Amino acid sequence: MKIKEYRTQFIEELTPIYDAGEAESFFYLILEEKHQLKRIDLALHPDLVFSEEEIAVWNSILEPLQQEIPIQYLLGKTSFYGLDFEVNENVLIPRPETEELVEWIIKSNLKIEKFKNLKILDIGTGSGCIAISLAKNLPNAQVYAIDVSEKALATAKKNAAINEVNVTFVNQNILGTEDLQQQFDIIVSNPPYVRNLEKEEIKKNVLDNEPHLALFVEDNDALIFYKKIAELAQKNLLPNGQLYFEINQYLGKEMVDLLEKLNFATIELRKDIYGNDRMIKGSDQF
Known part of the structure; x- marks a missing residue:
């Protein structure tokens, strides 16, 4: 079958x-991953064909997509801040909003980092996307990352190796931590912040597949992680240190308070590209 014909069938x-644009984007993601072909290659060579064996592989991906399993999990990888990351059911799929948080930290510290070996801590690292992106773009920094999940840390360690950066990973429950034992210039976290009352807003592919441990908090204690991490930052940030969070869009005022x-x-307090309160920075707390 011609690839162009299968594309029409696939969509x-x-x-x-899914909407047609998203379905088409899935097609080209798989085409590049499985066949190293891009959209332009198909345009230039419209007579390219799939063998029966190749169609069987495509159909084996199509079926779970119809069950709304995220394509990133099916391919086992995703892109974040221009870097490649392995992802699986043990870690959240990195979001574009988190890239904005990383960009904010890098732009705020690029000049400083040239003259100072910054110490950075990422709390709740998951796939390692924040810590690894910071280590890659602030190469003089010492980067540490904490997560409660050993399986998530195993994935993060692989991602650090893939991207050729040094990050010190620690298996630790931040809610049970009284002191971080070190001082840091930057502490950053994208902790669980989705309240149970907001579950109806979450897409089925996320709700049914991504780890709830990294997503949800109780409605009556939605800021539990933020309060704990901010209290630790009081003890463990160096003078002129910076605390960054990705936050629940509905709780911007509460975070400022x-x-x-x-x-x-x-x-x-900053908005993301969609106009939602999404990230916050606190500094000069001494």
Whole structure:
């Protein structure tokens, strides 16, 4: 079968579940991963064909896509901040909003990092996307990363090797931590922040497949991780240190109030590209 013909069939099979543009993007992601072919290659060579064996492979990916299993898990990889990351059911799939947080940290510290070996801690690292991206783009920094899940850390360690960076990984439950034992210039975290009451807003492919441990918090204690991490930052940030969070879009004011109560003098709340309150920075708390 010609690849162009299969593409039409593939998209038609998925459009009851996904919109046509998303279904088409899936097709080209798989085409590049499995055949090292891009959209332009298909345009230039419209007579390219799939063998019966290749169609069988494609159909084996199509079926779980119809069950709304994320394509990143099916391919076992994703891209984040221009880097390749292995992903699986033990880690969240990195989001574009988190790339914005990483960009903020890098731009704020690129000049500083040239003159100082920054110490950075990423709490709840998951796939390692934040820690590894920072280590790659702030190469003089010493980067540490904590996660409660040993399986997530195993994936993060693989990703550090893939991207050729040094990150010190620690298996640790941050809620049970009284002191971080070291001082840091930057502490960053994208902790669980989706309240159970917001589950109906979560897409089925996320709700049914991504680790709930990394997603959800109780409705009556939605800031549990933020409060704990901010309190630790009070003890373990160096003078002029910086605390960064990715946050629940509905709790921007609550996050500002929390950092004010903990005496962070300079607080900046930022929106993401979709106009949602998504990240916050606290500094100069001493």
